[in-house]
Amino acid sequence: xxxxxxxxxxxxxxxxxxxxxxxxxxxxxxxxxxxxxxxxxxxxxxxxxxxxxxxxxxxxxxxxxxxxxxxxxxxxxxxxxxxxxxxxxxxxxxxxxxxxxxxxxxxxxxxxxxxxxxxxxxxxxxxxxxxxxxxxxxxxxxxxxxxxxxxxxxxxxxxxxxxxxxxxxxxxxxxxxxxxxxxxxxxxxxxxxxxxxxxxxxxxxxxxxxxxxxxxxxxxxxxxxxxxxxxxxxxxxxxxxxxxxxxxxxxxxxxxxxxxxxxxxxxxxxxxxxxxxxxxxxxxxxxxxxxxxxxxxxxxxxxxxxxxxxxxxxx
Amino acid sequence: xxxxxxxxxxxxxxxxxxxxxxxxxxxxxxxxxxxxxxxxxxxxxxxxxxxxxxxxxxxxxxxxxxxxxxxxxxxxxxxxxxxxxxxxxxxxxxxxxxxxxxxxxxxxxxxxxxxxxxxxxxxxxxxxxxxxxxxxxxxxxxxxxxxxxxxxxxxxxxxxxxxxxxxxxxxxxxxxxxxxxxxxxxxxxxxxxxxxxxxxxxxxxxxxxxxxxxxxxxxxxxxxxxxxxxxxxxxxxxxxxxxxxxxxxxxxxxxxxxxxxxxxxxxxxxxx
Ligand SMILES: Cc1cc2nc3c(=O)[nH]c(=O)nc-3n(C[C@H](O)[C@H](O)[C@H](O)COP(=O)(O)OP(=O)(O)OC[C@H]3O[C@@H](n4cnc5c(N)ncnc54)[C@H](O)[C@@H]3O)c2cc1C
Ligand SMILES: Cc1cc2nc3c(=O)[nH]c(=O)nc-3n(C[C@H](O)[C@H](O)[C@H](O)COP(=O)(O)O)c2cc1C
Ligand code: FES
Numbered sequence: 001x002x003x004x005x006x007x008x009x010x011x012x013x014x015x016x017x018x019x020x021x022x023x024x025x026x027x028x029x030x031x032x033x034x035x036x037x038x039x040x041x042x043x044x045x046x047x048x049x050x051x052x053x054x055x056x057x058x059x060x061x062x063x064x065x066x067x068x069x070x071x072x073x074x075x076x077x078x079x080x081x082x083x084x085x086x087x088x089x090x091x092x093x094x095x096x097x098x099x100x101x102x103x104x105x106x107x108x109x110x111x112x113x114x115x116x117x118x119x120x121x122x123x124x125x126x127x128x129x130x131x132x133x134x135x136x137x138x139x140x141x142x143x144x145x146x147x148x149x150x151x152x153x154x155x156x157x158x159x160x161x162x163x164x165x166x167x168x169x170x171x172x173x174x175x176x177x178x179x180x181x182x183x184x185x186x187x188x189x190x191x192x193x194x195x196x197x198x199x200x201x202x203x204x205x206x207x208x209x210x211x212x213x214x215x216x217x218x219x220x221x222x223x224x225x226x227x228x229x230x231x232x233x234x235x236x237x238x239x240x241x242x243x244x245x246x247x248x249x250x251x252x253x254x255x256x257x258x259x260x261x262x263x264x265x266x267x268x269x270x271x272x273x274x275x276x277x278x279x280x281x282x283x284x285x286x287x288x289x290x291x292x293x294x295x296x297x298x299x300x301x302x303x304x305x306x307x308x309x310x311x312x313x314x315x
Numbered sequence: 316x317x318x319x320x321x322x323x324x325x326x327x328x329x330x331x332x333x334x335x336x337x338x339x340x341x342x343x344x345x346x347x348x349x350x351x352x353x354x355x356x357x358x359x360x361x362x363x364x365x366x367x368x369x370x371x372x373x374x375x376x377x378x379x380x381x382x383x384x385x386x387x388x389x390x391x392x393x394x395x396x397x398x399x400x401x402x403x404x405x406x407x408x409x410x411x412x413x414x415x416x417x418x419x420x421x422x423x424x425x426x427x428x429x430x431x432x433x434x435x436x437x438x439x440x441x442x443x444x445x446x447x448x449x450x451x452x453x454x455x456x457x458x459x460x461x462x463x464x465x466x467x468x469x470x471x472x473x474x475x476x477x478x479x480x481x482x483x484x485x486x487x488x489x490x491x492x493x494x495x496x497x498x499x500x501x502x503x504x505x506x507x508x509x510x511x512x513x514x515x516x517x518x519x520x521x522x523x524x525x526x527x528x529x530x531x532x533x534x535x536x537x538x539x540x541x542x543x544x545x546x547x548x549x550x551x552x553x554x555x556x557x558x559x560x561x562x563x564x565x566x567x568x569x570x571x572x573x574x575x576x577x578x579x580x581x582x583x584x585x586x587x
Contacts, residue, residue, distance in 0.1 A: 027553070027554075028548075028552065028553060029552055030551060030552035030553075034548075034550055034551045034552040034574075035550070035552065050554075058567065058568070058569060059554060059557060059569050061557075061559065061569075062544055062545075062556075062557050062558060062559070062569075063544065063545055064545075064554070064555050064556075064557055065545050065546075065547050065553070065555035065556075066545065067365060067366055067367050067395075067545075069364065070363060070364070070366060071366065072366065072367060072547060074547070074553070074555060076553070076554045076555065076557075079554045079557065079569055222366065223363065223366075271547075273548065273552065274367060274368075274547040274548040274549075274552075274553060275358065275366065275367060275368065276320075277320070277411075277548075277550065278320075
């Protein structure tokens with residue numbers, strides 16, 4: 001038997017160097033602490049923290065979640081402690097770890113995005129910003145920023161003005177042409193893209209004739225959205241030159257590898273953490289095993305090796 | 316690293332009343348001794364539906380020679396619990412826990428009052444068990460008010476009769492015990508209890524706990540309640556299981572049932 005060599009897992013996302021391509025998805029891993037009992041945070045490619053806004057946010061009234069076929073709907077309403085409390089109370093904890101910390105930010109105006117970005121750029125321990133232009137739960141802003149290529153580009157420009165950190169724009173799938181939005185934010189200076197955020201959906205309780213979520217609509221996540229996410233990542237990587245991070249329904253190594261194959265440089269694991277708190281490291285180990293079994297020495301050798309073959313027209 | 320996700324083997328899963336089940340699960344002895352009020356997230360390993368775990372209170376705990384046995388008392392409420400109910404002896408379930416905080420106990424208080432509606436008996440029963448075994452409280456100090464719509468929904472009595480002397484049973488239709496709401500039965504007895512020397516614990520439907528809040532009034536009795544909300548992670552990460560409570564300044568705050576609770580002070584809970 002041939003001795004197996006340990007595959008090279010590091011990836012480079014523009015200026016951002018990651019130990020490996022497995023990161024956590026915003027809103028599904030708290031501020032890291034919540035999972036430190038389960039996962040050695042040092043082993044992660046990056047931790048993306050819960051979306052941060054300028055002021056603390058109360059969030060939506062309950063019920064906020066509902067299970068649906070192969071996934072779940074959520075309408076958390078971006079409950080978070082606010083950027084200042086994050087810097088004071090949560091960041092010192094994360095600094096103890098040798099892991100890239102990516103702050104996911106949210107604003108209801110350009111000025112708010114800018115203020116949050118500026119505060120996070122002035123402190124040690126934040127390695128990149130991920131700009132949520134896509135949260136479907138909040139009535140003001142949210143959806144509108146990410147659905148119009150021009151507005152998305154403007155947010156990108158405004159945030160870039162305030163920071164030297166790599167800026168990742170997180171795209172919403174609730175659009176007709178995601179590649180057009182991707183191209184617009186790339187032109188506006190985005191360093192990387194992450195996609196997808198949740199798909200807007202709803203669920204009805206037959207007995208009470210009411211929605212299951214108090215907010216009526218919510219964001220769909222989990223395995224149910226993976227095919228949509230994969231298709232969108234594929235469409236976007238064909239269109240842009242900046243690195244793309246694949247997100248959506250990844251629960252195991254095979255899912256993650258599919259995203260890399262179609263061209264994502266890294267992946268984020270979201271809802272899977274809820275059903276398996278070890279999901280991130282399980283996925284990482286599964287990817288390493290796959291590379292070893294297939295004698296691939298470097299993860300980068302797999303990225304973008306997808307062979308589309310025949311026609312790409314469905315019907 | 317915490318290792319609190321286990322594969323358990325079902326030793327027993329019986330319908331004790333129509334739609335009410337008692338499940339006994341064997342777990343490795345590394346499963347921590349639960350504190351009363353704690354719960355587990357239970358899933359069927361490898362199944363994609365139900366996708367998320369379901370929170371279920373720990374009803375009893377026994378440490379055997381080289382393993383642990385825990386019991387759950389549950390009601391079929393929908394898809395997930397329906398599938399649980401269909402599992403046969405020696406099938407496997409994934410058990411994540413024990414999770415959440417616990418009831419604060421006051422061994423020095425003269426009276427311990429439990430008020431349970433329906434399946435709410437489950438966490439309170441573990442509390443009574445704990446008070447007997449770990450705090451050596453005498454059964455005569457424990458007063459249990461157990462209510463349900465009809466006799467068919469009165470569950471958990473066999474265990475309770477071994478733990479408490481004073482048990483009052485109430486049903487809406489009088490088919491077992493008194494024909495009254497459980498909160499009403501307690502309200503009639505309230506003069507028997509000195510607020511300063513009584514600890515009240517309650518778990519049941521929202522309507523019951525809201526009524527209880529009205530009966531207990533402002534701050535006279537210390538009352539802890541177990542709340543329920545749909546959950547995804549069970550560990551405090553997703554903010555999905557929020558309930559509205561008053562914070563220190565008296566403003567509305569959303570707390571997580573899984574990690575800030577499931578036990579809350581009744582006086583802090585904001586009802587719709
Ligand atoms: C900390 C905690 C401890 C619990 N302990 C027990 C227990 O010991 N025994 C028991 O029978 N049940 C308990 N529950 C309630 C139990 O979790 C729900 O009945 C169960 O999740 C319903 O799942 P389902 O798939 O069967 O129903 P679904 O199809 O998900 O829903 C059916 C109905 O139940 C409601 N529901 C769903 N999840 C919850 C929930 N978590 N809390 C309240 N209502 C819910 C839905 O709104 C719906 O009306 C507990 C809940 C919590 C939060
Ligand atoms: C409970 C919950 C909360 C989320 N909160 C945020 C958030 O604050 N900011 C954000 O950009 N995305 C948020 N998301 C979206 C996820 O980061 C991710 O894009 C999406 O869930 C799809 O990935 P998944 O299928 O692996 O979960 C949230 C998702 C869930 C399920
Ligand atoms: S269930 Fe996720 S925070 Fe409580």
